[in-house]
Amino acid sequence: MSSDRAQRRAAGKRLRDSVPRESHADWHPAEGRDPFAILHANDVGRLIELIPLRYERMRANPFAFLRGAAAIMAADLVGVPVPGIPVQACGDCHIGNFGVYRSAEGQTLFDINDFDETLWNVDFTVDVKRLAASVAVAAMAQGEDKAHRAARASVCAYREHMRELSHLSPLAIWHSRIDLDHEIGRLGDGDLCRRLLADAASETAGGLSHGDAPDLDPDSFHSDPAQWRIADKAPTIFHDGPNGLTEAVQEAAAALLAYPQSLQADRNLLALRYVQRDVAFKVVGIGSVGTVCAVGLYTDADGAPLFLQIKEARPSVLAPLALSPFFLASEGQRAIDGQRIMQAASDMFLGTAYSEVSGRSFYVRQLKNKKLSAVGEILSESGPKAYARLCGTTLARAHARSGDAAMIAGYLGKGDAFDEAVAEFAMRYARQTKSDHAMLLEAYEDQAQPE
Incomplete structure (x- = not known):
């Protein structure tokens, strides 16, 4: 087994010849790129009565725009060279799509929590880039330097945990978990983290998280x-x-x-x-x-x-x-x-x-x-790096369940070449997202102008 693992790691390392790790920094918007044409195409089949609400929510800030623009980012990554190591991809792997829940055994777990866009047989870098870009966009308000460091931290955590997992058997990887009771202290501000944990873990006897379950109509809530x-x-x-x-x-x-x-x-x-x-x-x-x-x-x-x-x-x-x-x-x-x-x-x-x-x-x-709705609170009070690392670690565990951890680890290596490259990509994409969001605001302002 160890020999096979070493061979798979070596095979991953050889993939750097065709797609150098440094190349992941390279991204420029395609000529004629029209993000709103992609959004409108994605609206086909939706309930037209609710589409205005979708755009209203996307106008809130650049991060809200990114959340609603998974189709745009996917289109932006078409044709970008990838090493070709398949995983089950989340597909919309932004930091708002990680959450806290209780397992059947009573553990408070942290995990990916949205699978609307999930797909098998997608290169692992697709999710990593969306995660890093989302970190950068969410942290941009604190300055580009903090945003860059946070994006880099998410990728570094992914690489380091993937390397740890690459030494385990498939069964051991399958049973690995991100136990929030253990991880919560790494988020920084102890009082904030304990408050978030207490809120996430508080459940009714029926297993419903407060804040997620809808309210019952008081006029109907009686003995029957x-x-x-x-x-x-x-x-x-x-x-x-x-x-x-x-x-x-x-x-x-x-x-x-x-x-x-x-x-x-x-x-x-x-x-x-x-x-x-x-x-x-x-x-x-x-x-x-x-x-x-x-x-x-x-x-x-x-x-x-x-x-x-x-x-x-x-x-x-x-x-x-x-x-x-x-x-x-x-x-x-x-x-x-x-x-x-x-x-x-x-x-x-x-x-x-x-x-x-x-x-x-x-x-x-x-x-x-x-879902951890207090993402913004964590980023502002605890600093974005710690939370970004938690998300990167979690994504590595999720990918290792379906992908070849040894091959991915071999491609990523021990150094920070991949971390730096994807962090640079994330900053480029964050600037583009900020520009796209501004264009959306401008378009709606133009529509609101009286004739």
């Missing part, structure tokens, strides 16, 4: 769970909406009823112990705005609640970056397979559904994972 309803919170949670949105809620409810059929026998049996009481539309994130997404309220025979989230699964923006074509059973299956591969302890309720009416593919998961 059959009457419980989710409270409307327009414009993000609602039962009835303009034009086709009410139909979208009904479509999601029907898909949720069929979803248990996608589960393996033991989990199907568990899911069938719960009865659907209500379903409401739930607008989430930035990149997902305009897709059909809903939350279902369920209860067991004794009234214990369970919330399931159903999300429309569209083709991954990474499709043009796949190293070679391969068969996909469905977009929903792609999403849950990616989550199971990349997460250390994925949700037992993961499943898929399909709408015969619209042809939409969906995936379903328990609404319990908590």
